[in-house]
Amino acid sequence: xxxxxHLHLYISLSLSHTHxxxxxxxxxxxxxxxxxxxxxxxxxxxxGEPNIQDYAERFEKKESCDLYxxxxxxxxxxxLYDSSQCSFIEVSFACQRNGRPDKLYLKYRWQxxxxxxxxxDGIDFLKRFRNKKIMFIGDSLSxxxxxxxxxxxxxxxxxxxxxxxxxxxxxxxxxTEYNVSVMLMRNAFLVDIEHKRYGRVLKLDKLGYGKTWDGxxxxxxxxxxxxxxxxxxxxxxxxxxxxxxxxxxxRLAAYEExxxxxxxxxxxxxxxxxxxxxxxxxxxxxxxxxxxxxHNGIECKGExxxxxxxxxxxxxxxxxxxxxVLRTMSKPVHLLNVTRLSQQxxxxxxxxxxxxxxxxxxxxxxxxxxxxxxxNQLLYVELISK
Numbered sequence: 226x227x228x229x230x231h232l233h234l235y236i237s238l239s240l241s242h243t244h245x246x247x248x249x250x251x252x253x254x255x256x257x258x259x260x261x262x263x264x265x266x267x268x269x270x271x272x273g274e275p276n277i278q279d280y281a282e283r284f285e286k287k288e289s290c291d292l293y294x295x296x297x298x299x300x301x302x303x304x305l306y307d308s309s310q311c312s313f314i315e316v317s318f319a320c321q322r323n324g325r326p327d328k329l330y331l332k333y334r335w336q337x338x339x340x341x342x343x344x345x346d347g348i349d350f351l352k353r354f355r356n357k358k359i360m361f362i363g364d365s366l367s368x369x370x371x372x373x374x375x376x377x378x379x380x381x382x383x384x385x386x387x388x389x390x391x392x393x394x395x396x397x398x399x400x401t402e403y404n405v406s407v408m409l410m411r412n413a414f415l416v417d418i419e420h421k422r423y424g425r426v427l428k429l430d431k432l433g434y435g436k437t438w439d440g441x442x443x444x445x446x447x448x449x450x451x452x453x454x455x456x457x458x459x460x461x462x463x464x465x466x467x468x469x470x471x472x473x474x475x476r477l478a479a480y481e482e483x484x485x486x487x488x489x490x491x492x493x494x495x496x497x498x499x500x501x502x503x504x505x506x507x508x509x510x511x512x513x514x515x516x517x518x519x520h521n522g523i524e525c526k527g528e529x530x531x532x533x534x535x536x537x538x539x540x541x542x543x544x545x546x547x548x549x550v551l552r553t554m555s556k557p558v559h560l561l562n563v564t565r566l567s568q569q570x571x572x573x574x575x576x577x578x579x580x581x582x583x584x585x586x587x588x589x590x591x592x593x594x595x596x597x598x599x600x601n602q603l604l605y606v607e608l609i610s611k
Contacts, residue, residue, distance in 0.1 A: 290339035293562040300334040304594035311376035317580035320592035325578040335599045347381020351403040363447030364413040366508045371409040373597035413451040416483045424462030429482040447505035484550040506563040510589040511571040525588035528572040
């Protein structure tokens with residue numbers, strides 16, 4: 226077969242038509258060929274977001290960039306979904322439903338410096354993961370990301386049936402048409418807390434829930450938020466590593482030891498040919514307004530725009546611990562390095578429009594729609610490129 230189909234068409238036509246007719250059809254073929262080259266680029270020109278199929282092909286050709294280095298840009302086509310279509314969203318994340326009056330925070334899209342992210346395609350996601358299981362394991366920030374993803378998928382196919390159930394710490398949302406299960410396992414520390422006669426013991430070197438993670442196609446782990454809690458909010462009374470039992474210890478050191486225990490479980494039990502493993506980067510809070518120069522601010526209250534100052538954000542200490550542990554692992558674990566891009570979004574927390582209403586202040590979790598949608602967009606790209 227000829228490598229130039231329009232030339233082959235021109236020659237064939239010349240056998241049975243006049244030279245003038247042949248010239249016309251040859252020109253039409255050239256225009257069609259040109260159109261086929263241009264059409265896939267139109268989405269990038271119009272929205273700044275390439276087609277997902279083109280993006281996947283680029284990654285197969287090893288064309289990539291640092292997805293996590295970039296900036297937040299205004300995009301009038303955002304948000305990716307209308308959160309009112311997802312009645313299952315927790316009240317603590319439903320900022321618009323709770324009366325938040327501003328909507329500018331919904332209009333920012335993450336733009337990598339050296340490439341474009343494809344727009345999230347929920348139907349493509351469900352087709353790719355037909356008959357698969359995806360599980361988030363972690364604290365309420367994992368809940369935040371899990372609810373974001375199931376809403377992104379539900380609004381992509383709103384008339385498809387779904388099944389939602391919770392058994393103990395495990396919640397499962399299944400898109401029955403595709404047999405795709407998106408799951409959440411609540412486990413704030415990843416390692417175990419045991420109840421003894423003398424109190425609750427956080428066991429840094431014991432991980433007993435691993436069996437519930439077996440047979441899952443995609444695992445997304447997260448832990449940090451609860452490691453900072455003290456006093457009544459602290460869900461343990463002692464910390465133990467080996468035979469050493471103590472009331473408390475340096476929290477970052479304890480965090481690192483727990484991550485090492487988790488890392489040993491992954492290296493011992495995960496088959497990379499069957500399971501892809503991710504670690505959700507540290508989700509930052511915005512409880513100190515002076516960090517971004519608002520010395521009169523009350524945490525994140527009243528913030529309506531991202532941080533654009535180049536001096537902020539700073540490295541998060543827990544982020545450095547995560548990166549250190551991941552470098553020691555023998556099995557591949559992909560870091561969703563969302564810390565710094567999320568640090569810029571002081572405007573996207575529930576603030577007084579979360580669970581506590583005007584009597585509470587939540588500068589740790591995120592409104593939905595919002596920042597976790599970008600985390601899932603990055604997860605989507607990482608999944609199709611790995």
